[in-house]
Amino acid sequence: MSDAVRIRGIVVGHGDMARGLVDAVRRIAGEAGAGLTAVSNEGKGPDALRAALDAATGEGPAVVFVDLESGSCGIAASYACRAKEGRAVVCGVNLPMLLDFVFHSDLPLEELVARVVERGRSAIRAAAVRG
Amino acid sequence: MPIVLLRIDERLIHGQVVIGWGNHVRPDRYVVVDDELASSEWEQDLYRLGAGGAEVLFVTVAEAREGLTEWRAVPTRSILLTRDVATMRRLAEGGLLEGESVNVGGVHHRADRDELLTYVHMTDAERRDLEAIAAEGAQVAARDLPDAHRVSLSSLLGSRWKSSS
Numbered sequence: 223m224s225d226a227v228r229i230r231g232i233v234v235g236h237g238d239m240a241r242g243l244v245d246a247v248r249r250i251a252g253e254a255g256a257g258l259t260a261v262s263n264e265g266k267g268p269d270a271l272r273a274a275l276d277a278a279t280g281e282g283p284a285v286v287f288v289d290l291e292s293g294s295c296g297i298a299a300s301y302a303c304r305a306k307e308g309r310a311v312v313c314g315v316n317l318p319m320l321l322d323f324v325f326h327s328d329l330p331l332e333e334l335v336a337r338v339v340e341r342g343r344s345a346i347r348a349a350a351v352r353g
Numbered sequence: 354m355p356i357v358l359l360r361i362d363e364r365l366i367h368g369q370v371v372i373g374w375g376n377h378v379r380p381d382r383y384v385v386v387d388d389e390l391a392s393s394e395w396e397q398d399l400y401r402l403g404a405g406g407a408e409v410l411f412v413t414v415a416e417a418r419e420g421l422t423e424w425r426a427v428p429t430r431s432i433l434l435t436r437d438v439a440t441m442r443r444l445a446e447g448g449l450l451e452g453e454s455v456n457v458g459g460v461h462h463r464a465d466r467d468e469l470l471t472y473v474h475m476t477d478a479e480r481r482d483l484e485a486i487a488a489e490g491a492q493v494a495a496r497d498l499p500d501a502h503r504v505s506l507s508s509l510l511g512s513r514w515k516s517s518s
Contacts, residue, residue, distance in 0.1 A: 236368065265461060265462055265471070266461055266462070267363045267364070267459070267460070267461030267462070267463065268363055268364055268436075269463075270461060270462065270463075290368060290403075291402055291403075292366070292367070292368075292371065292402045292403025292404070292405070293364070293366075293367035293368045293371070293403050294364040294367045294368070296399075296402065296403070297364075297367070297399045297400065297402075297403070300399050301399075304395075
């Protein structure tokens with residue numbers, strides 16, 4: 223890993239999804255997974271969810287991974303990243319893209335986002351379908 | 354039947370509404386009644402992302418009060434949403450929602466609110482607004498999803514609640 227500034231990753235989702243994904247990353251990737259934070263929408267209204275995301279993203283560069291583009295998590299992420307430099311929202315989060323993220327979070331933001339989106343997309347495929 | 358759901362939900366157009374209720378009542382259109390959002394195009398764009406291709410209108414309370422008659426008359430099936438109780442109360446004033454069912458969805462935890470259900474938290478003022486909506490002739494009940502237990506207004510507020518308190 224380089225000494226470049228690492229971009230924080232925040233996973234926001236419905237119920238326990240974000241916590242489960244972050245836990246899975248840490249079990250697979252070890253310390254590299256420490257750069258990820260989970261935020262749940264459970265029991266939070268729009269204002270509380272935005273506040274939780276603001277606290278998690280902090281002031282530095284960050285990518286907010288969202289389960290669903292539409293809905294409370296996607297909207298809160300868009301609010302949290304709006305009008306702030308060094309922020310990106312990636313929708314449709316999955317485990318392969320998070321694993322790629324934690325090992326490449328020293329890349330420039332645009333390059334990193336393009337990379338993880340492609341990694342997440344390419345990991346979705348049908349396997350062993352027997353009709 | 355053209356207004357297929359009237360709902361108070363802080364999150365407006367989101368998963369429970371679009372997936373949970375949407376598959377149940379099959380709306381063609383969402384009508385968001387909110388004075389602030391009615392003039393905020395970028396926020397409207399965010400909420401439109403969640404509508405699954407259905408039409409979305411953002412209107413003020415005044416516009417909604419004028420539009421209710423038409424929305425009831427046309428075959429287009431509308432879900433009407435407000436993100437707070439006070440807006441629904443303003444919409445109901447003068448008996449405009451008489452005979453309608455008003456669904457209380459997500460109103461979440463806040464320091465000045467009491468928990469009535471896991472998904473419904475209310476201030477005293479909000480409880481009084483719910484009573485006012487009922488007094489205008491609407492049936493008020495809480496239910497987050499179509500297959501969940503329906504909680505009547507009296508059960509929601511509880512026997513210890515006194516509107517004068």
